Amino acid sequence: MFTSMSALAATSLLGPSVAVPLSMPCSLKRTAAHHSEGLDTWNAAYPRPTRRLDAVMVFLSFPDAEPLTGPGELTADYFPATSRFFEQASYGKFRLRPHPLREWIRMPRASTSYAIRRDWNTTARSAYLRDALEVTDPRVDFSRYDVVYLVADPDAPGVDSDATKVVNLDVPLRADGKDIHRIVTVFEKHPPDRLVLAHETGHVFDLPDLYHRPADGRGDWDTYVGDWDLMGSQFGLAPDLFGWHKWKLGWLEPRQVACVRGAGRRGTRLTIEPLAAGPGTAAAGAEAATRAGAPEGGPGWAGFGSGGGTKLAVVRTARDRVIAFEVRGPAGNDRAACSQGVLVYRVRSEAESGRGPIEVVDAHPGSGDCWEDSVYGPLADAPVALGESFTVPGEDVRITVEDRTASGAWTVTVSTGAS
Numbered sequence: 001m002f003t004s005m006s007a008l009a010a011t012s013l014l015g016p017s018v019a020v021p022l023s024m025p026c027s028l029k030r031t032a033a034h035h036s037e038g039l040d041t042w043n044a045a046y047p048r049p050t051r052r053l054d055a056v057m058v059f060l061s062f063p064d065a066e067p068l069t070g071p072g073e074l075t076a077d078y079f080p081a082t083s084r085f086f087e088q089a090s091y092g093k094f095r096l097r098p099h100p101l102r103e104w105i106r107m108p109r110a111s112t113s114y115a116i117r118r119d120w121n122t123t124a125r126s127a128y129l130r131d132a133l134e135v136t137d138p139r140v141d142f143s144r145y146d147v148v149y150l151v152a153d154p155d156a157p158g159v160d161s162d163a164t165k166v167v168n169l170d171v172p173l174r175a176d177g178k179d180i181h182r183i184v185t186v187f188e189k190h191p192p193d194r195l196v197l198a199h200e201t202g203h204v205f206d207l208p209d210l211y212h213r214p215a216d217g218r219g220d221w222d223t224y225v226g227d228w229d230l231m232g233s234q235f236g237l238a239p240d241l242f243g244w245h246k247w248k249l250g251w252l253e254p255r256q257v258a259c260v261r262g263a264g265r266r267g268t269r270l271t272i273e274p275l276a277a278g279p280g281t282a283a284a285g286a287e288a289a290t291r292a293g294a295p296e297g298g299p300g301w302a303g304f305g306s307g308g309g310t311k312l313a314v315v316r317t318a319r320d321r322v323i324a325f326e327v328r329g330p331a332g333n334d335r336a337a338c339s340q341g342v343l344v345y346r347v348r349s350e351a352e353s354g355r356g357p358i359e360v361v362d363a364h365p366g367s368g369d370c371w372e373d374s375v376y377g378p379l380a381d382a383p384v385a386l387g388e389s390f391t392v393p394g395e396d397v398r399i400t401v402e403d404r405t406a407s408g409a410w411t412v413t414v415s416t417g418a419s
Contacts, residue, residue, distance in 0.1 A: 025316065026260075026322055027039050027040050027247075027254075028320060029349060030043065033350050033352045033353075034352050035203070036357075037244065037351070038320075039247060043206050045181055047146045048249065049086065049093075049249055049250075050090075050250040050251070051095075052095040052097055053094070053095070053146040054145050054147070056099045056101075056142070056144070058101055058105060058140060058148070059074065059103070059104050060104070060106075060107050060132055060150060060151065060152050061153045062106070062109070062111040062152075062153060062158070063107070065111060065156040067155065067156075068155045071103060071104065074151055077191050082195070083095065083096045085195060085230075085239075085333055088332050088333050089241050089251070089332075090251045093250070096147070101139070101140070108134075110158065111156035112158035114158060115158075116128070116152075116160045117163055128185075129173070129183060136150075137175050141176050142176045142180060143177050148184065149183075149184045150183055150184070150185050151186040154189050154192075160187055161187050161189045161192075161193075163185065164186050164200060165185060165203075166183070166203040167182060167183050167185055169183075182203075182204060184200050184201065186200075193234050193235065194235055195234040195235075202231050206248075207231050207249075208231060209231060209353045210231045210356075211224060211225075211232050211233060212224050220376060221233070222379075223376060223379075224356050224359050226376040226380060226382065227239070227337070227374055227379065228328065228343060229241055229242045229245065231245070232375075238337035239334070240275065240333035240334045242324070242345065242358060243257075246275075253308070256310055256311045257310070258312070258314070259314055260314065260416075263415050263416045264415065266415065267400070267415030267416075269402075269411065270411070271310065271411055272312075272325070272326065272327050272411075273310060274327040274408065274410075275311050275312075275326045276332035276333065276334055312326050313326070313412070320349045321348050321349075323345070323346055323392055323397050324347055325414065327340075327410045328340065329341070329383075338373070338374070338380055339380060340383060341383030341384050341386065342384045342399060342410060343383045343384075344360070344390065345358055346359045360379050362378065362379055362382045363384040364382065367381055368380055386403070386404060386410075388401055389401075396416060397415075398414070398416075399414050
């Protein structure tokens with residue numbers, strides 16, 4: 001059914017490249033870093049979400065517990081919410097279609113025998129995957145699916161909800177004539193963390209973790225990006241993917257990315273459309289927009305999803321680094337955002353997943369917002385607001401947010417050598 005394997009939760013082969021038409025000088029080169037933020041080529045070891053992808057969802061029970069929740073209820077925990085998130089984030093370019101089994105499949109050993117935990121022992125994890133594939137292969141044609149979710153009985157005594165993750169395989173499994181390079185192992189409680197499956201699915205598409213894991217496991221995990229990207233936190237108030245990620249995944253065209261070069265002190269003037277998907281988002285985000293300080297009767301946020309205007313501006317600052325600018329606010333997947341404006345962040349293509357490949361730059365250090373709801377209040381008000389100017393610390397790059405057009409786009413000037 002499958003070849004011998006070694007499951008590595010934090011290791012992935014660099015894999016073959018597929019040339020993509022990213023000719024802009026601001027597109028960083030992909031490096032050997034795990035989930036590198038370079039996007040000059042696509043790592044063909046990962047499925048690219050620019051079409052419909054099919055996902056099988058398998059439900060695993062254990063001899064030491066009788067499931068208290070049915071497969072239908074667990075499916076509803078994740079779908080259609082996960083598919084909707086990606087459909088909105090991709091402007092309709094990507095559709096994730098789930099295929100859940102309707103029955104529990106019994107594992108051969110007790111849940112406690114697999115020593116399931118966040119930092120899972122490789123031997124125990126490999127045994128779990130081997131047993132899971134053995135019992136499910138007779139009932140699942142894996143050749144039909146692009147994504148595999150193994151969902152464990154959340155009430156089994158040996159199941160640890162903190163162990164949910166993507167397992168990358170340095171030697172792929174072989175089932176039904178297909179190589180399986182990675183599997184999403186789901187151990188979430190019922191109901192699960194919000195958008196947790198969308199976060200893990202992001203790894204299936206070569207996106208890195210953007211949170212900061214303290215060495216002792218204590219303290220803030222969300223100091224790098226706060227609420228501003230799903231790969232930082234599934235609980236974020238503004239979890240839509242960064243424009244950089246949308247460019248990497250193929251959801252933004254190169255023509256929608258402005259590469260700012262030679263701006264000088266006089267600067268380059270740009271009109272940037274909000275990043276959020278458009279149709280229907282104005283109504284959904286109306287209340288949040290008011291809370292975020294949107295001007296009464298001002299331009300709405302709808303209608304930008306599939307538009308062809310600029311959605312991301314980039315300044316190259318080093319061989320492996322850029323500063324990125326995008327407009328974020330309460331709409332679409334970000335409808336709960338409590339501030340709006342031009343979000344500024346650094347991207348490093350050589351930084352490993354979990355080690356700060358993207359860091360939001362706080363335009364309002366020393367303040368914060370939405371302290372009761374934000375995953376990291378100091379960054380909740382990070383965007384540069386209308387009428388403000390901000391110099392990126394240490395980079396000598398300055399942005400001035402001048403105006404908003406009648407259609408809701410933002411007019412900004414990016415200058416360099418401003419100090």
